[in-house]
Amino acid sequence: MRGQRFPNPATIYALEEKNVSQLANLKVLIADDHFLIRQFVRNTLQESKITNVQTAADGNEAIDLVQKAYDVNQPYDIVFLDWNMPTISGLEVLSYFRAKQEYLDTAFVMLTAESEQQNIMKAIKAGATSYIIKPVSPSDFSKKLFEINEWIKRKRQTSQAVRG
Secondary structure, X not given: OOOOOOOOHHHHHHHHHHHHHHHOOOEEEEEOOOHHHHXXXXXXXXXXXXXXXXXXXXXXHHHHHHHHHHHOOOOOOEEEEOOOOOOOOHHXXXXXXXXXXXXXXXXXXXXXXXXXXXXXXXXHHHOOOEEEEOOOOHHHHHHHHHHHHHHHHHHHHHHHHHHO
């Protein structure tokens, strides 16, 4: 083991703090018809310092909130969607927004118990940024959150480059 360098714990902590502080500015919507799931996601987001979180109990409410946020120039960065919700499914919400140019930089994440490969592929083809199968542990959820944040940063850099 001679000569092998181990990362300094203080450096690792500083990097984690930097990542968490980047997350703190995110605006998130959780659309799920189960109250306990909405609470779990909200609590896990708060552990990552994300406090600007709204919730929706069905697909209609999700569409309404996403559109209103965009209309007042405060769009959501991430929208978590359950597949099976009353009124309109999460997949339908995803497809609705992916058809609109103005939501290309928004991360739409399926957070669902639907674990069949064909459903995962259907969501990815419809434009899902990520796919999280419930139940999910807080640590796995946090890892996904950092991946989603990296996706958002890449999309925004590309969008800014295109706009000029």
